[in-house]
Amino acid sequence: MLMVLSTPPPPPTPTPTSISQQLHVTIFSLKPDIVPLCHAPAKKNILQNGFIRNTPAPSVLPSPPSIALGFRSFRRVETGPKDPPRLPKLHEFKDTPQGYVSPELGTPALYDELQHVSLKGDFIRIHVLVEALVKERGEEPNIQLYLALILANTSTQHGSPAEVERILDEMENEGLGPNPAVYHAVLKVLAIHPHYVMRKDILEHLRQRWFTVTEDGWHDMIVGMIRDRQLELVLDTVELLQREEEAKIKPWLYDMIVYTLCDIEEFDEALKIMRYRVSSGELLISGTLWFYLLDTASRALHHGATVYAWSTRVETSFLNPPSGVCINVLSTAARWGDFALATDVFRVLGNRSETPRLYHYESLLEACLASSDLKTAFTILCVMVSSGVPPSEPSTRPIYLHLRQNASLPATALSILHKLHESNRPICAPAINVIIEGFVHHQDLAAAIETYKILHELCPSGPTTSTFNTLFRGCAKAARKDLAMFLAAEMVALKVAPNALTYDRLMLVCLTAEAEGAKEEKTGQELADAWHYFEEMRRMSWWPRAGTVVALAKRCCERGDERVWGLVGEGDQEGIGMRQMER
Secondary structure: HHHOOOOOOOOHHHHHHHHHHHHHHHHHHOOOOOOOOOOOOOOOOOOOOOOOOOOOOOOHHHHOOOEEEOEEEEEEOOOOOOOOOOOOOOHOOOOOOOOOOOOOOOOHHHHHHHHHHHHHHHHHHHHHHHHHHEEEEEEEOOHHHHHHHHHHHHHOOOOOOHHHHHHHHHHHOOOOOOOOOHHHHHHHHHHHHOOOOHHHHHHHHHOOOOOOOOOOHHHHHHHHHHHOOOOEEEHHHHHHHHOOOOOOOOOOHHHHHHHHHHHHHOOHHHHHHHHHHHHHOOOOOHHHHHHHHHHHHHEEEEEEEEHHHHHHHHHOOOOHHHHHHHHHHHHHHHHOOOHHHHHHHHHHHHOOOOOOHHHHHHHHHHHHHOOOHHHHHHHHHHHHHHHHOOOOHHHHHHHHHHHEEEEOOOHHHHHHHHHHHOOOOOOOOOHHHHHHHHHHHHHHHHHHHHHOOOHHHOOOOOOEEEEEEEEHHHHHHHOOHHHEEEEHHHHHHOOOOOOHHHHHHHHHHHHHHHHHHOOOOOOOOOOHHHHHHHHHHOOOOOOHHHHHHHHHHHHHHOOOOOOHHHHHHHHHOOOOOOHHHOO
């Protein structure tokens, strides 16, 4: 506890009724007890000694070496490993305007100037004036001089909470009890040099003496809490002030709180504050703050804050976000299935004559399907073709994931494509392929083949390699080697080039058919055909997937095929561990 309170104990504290008392209850109910500041023994008066004392300032933290300041020594409360900056000496400023005091100025004029520079926190000038008043004008220690010395510690370069504590001790030795101005000056210092323990003591003294905290005092206290990262206390204090309406929070403090909350991704609380400011009629909220909220919230995919900032500033044309932020907003809309937000992003991009790219449409597709709007999703695919940005197979993955949810959805999707074709919409092969893939997933190979048969009617460009690969997958599941061979012949006739996955799927078709033939005690050419496709792949410098290679090796082991040894050796060279297959 600060030594400045060596006065008769106050009467029992009544039930808190004022906002100051409520704040005290809030703060001390959230934080554990902390060891009070320790104090040095009583010291001589620094004013009467002409500022030439060398007594170190007390501190709860390990103190760095003392640094002379011409008339006294300071110890700064440091929290990091850095050495404190060198404090200036007054005699270094003797021949400068900052260190010169005109002998023609009267004492009242010096006090007026001291009050003026104290508000600015001019560390050097304050000490020069105090020294002149004490040494040259013979002024006795008084509250105004000590108040100026405390405010000198608002200097970002030279201020220190430990020095403030020492000044308060000295005031006690002089019998000068702090008044409300002194306490508020300390809060101002702690807003720049945060020190939780000292702030806790100051609030306790204010409560015990029934002093009212001014509006500036509240702001200084909240700023100190922000810099201490005591954000729960900050939000509780703000809520208390909003509810009691005892002090109006200034816009700059709201801005500081929102910036801090966005930095730590507490967007729910930031959004709450922004909503309160707008609902309370505050019109001149910083445009930079709105942009920062939109940027950070969309980057973190926070839907609520992104939508609020977008609807409040972008839709009203007060803010024109860059393309990078638009992409983040589009990703947020895709994550949360907000198709309206995604559509509005396209509007903004279109207004600046920027052609949407493939990833823009993919995010729009994802947002659309999150709301189960299958018709709009296929319409977007048609728009992509018309816009010169044809979709790829990966672009249709959100549609495939949606079609997997219910066995009736692929048929619904096919009927949608028919209607779009009747409306003269261009149909692309990936749109049909994803429907075929949906049928195959639900093991409806017959419907997949029927869809393949009408593919030429819907898409003049015809089937692609992905079309046949999907059908081969269905044939492997159904053990339909005959159908797979027919499709392979179709592929050759249509001059559709195969890829590694095509051969891989044909190998699986043969191996599945061979396994079914083994159950029925039939022998055939299925294993030989699988080896044929494998060897053809190797001639083209391709290698099957690991699961396919293992399946081929297992069948060879079961059949006693000696070629398995060469397969194991090649598999090891390709990085596929197959030594466990050896017998």
